[in-house]
Amino acid sequence: MKEANLVKFYFVRYFFLAFGLLQGMAATSMLMQFQASPKNRFAFFVFFTLALILFSAHFFFFSKLKRVALSKKKIAIIYGHRTKQFDWNQVKELKLIPYVSMYSLKLKGKNKIYFLPAHDSSAIFGMFHAEPEFIPKKVKA
Numbered sequence: 001m002k003e004a005n006l007v008k009f010y011f012v013r014y015f016f017l018a019f020g021l022l023q024g025m026a027a028t029s030m031l032m033q034f035q036a037s038p039k040n041r042f043a044f045f046v047f048f049t050l051a052l053i054l055f056s057a058h059f060f061f062f063s064k065l066k067r068v069a070l071s072k073k074k075i076a077i078i079y080g081h082r083t084k085q086f087d088w089n090q091v092k093e094l095k096l097i098p099y100v101s102m103y104s105l106k107l108k109g110k111n112k113i114y115f116l117p118a119h120d121s122s123a124i125f126g127m128f129h130a131e132p133e134f135i136p137k138k139v140k141a
Contacts, residue, residue, distance in 0.1 A: 002118035003069035003078070009116055012102075013065050020054030023047050061114070068105065068115035075105075077113065 027047035034040045067078040075086045086107060093106035097114070106112045 002071070003067055003076075004116035004118050006067075009065075009067055012116060013062050014058075016054045016058040016062060020051045020058065023051035023054060027051060064112065064114050065102075066113045066115055068103075068113070070118065 024047075027044050030040060030047065031044050069076040069078065073088065075088065075091065077084045077086070090108050091105065092108050093104070095104045096102075097104055102114050102116055104112055104114055
């Protein structure tokens with residue numbers, strides 16, 4: 001079974017959280033350190049708004065990012081120390097999200113999850129992406 005690199009997985013999963021935290025700290029330090037001029041208030045507002053957008057992106061989208069291992073016959077979703085295995089006939093939908101080079105997976109009776117591909121994508125922004133050969137043709141959407 002092939003799964004994505006752990007470093008790539010954790011980097012993608014927590015990037016928006018870490019960057020949002022840095023933006024929030026920058027906004028707070030600007031508010032505390034500089035005088036209350038209109039220019040400084042606007043900069044604080046921009047940094048704080050960006051921090052809130054990044055936090056919400058992490059909690060709404062990247063909390064659904066899971067580690068997935070694929071083989072020709074099974075799909076394994078890895079939750080920490082547990083692993084749940086599914087057959088390909090339980091897959092309702094599998095889509096490539098082109099600009100972020102992630103897959104969207106919908107299992108029958110389950111919520112949609114997102115996962116990173118196991119192979120390296122050399123295309124710019126994932127626009128021209130080759131499908132792995134072990135994904136059955138009937139599953140591709």
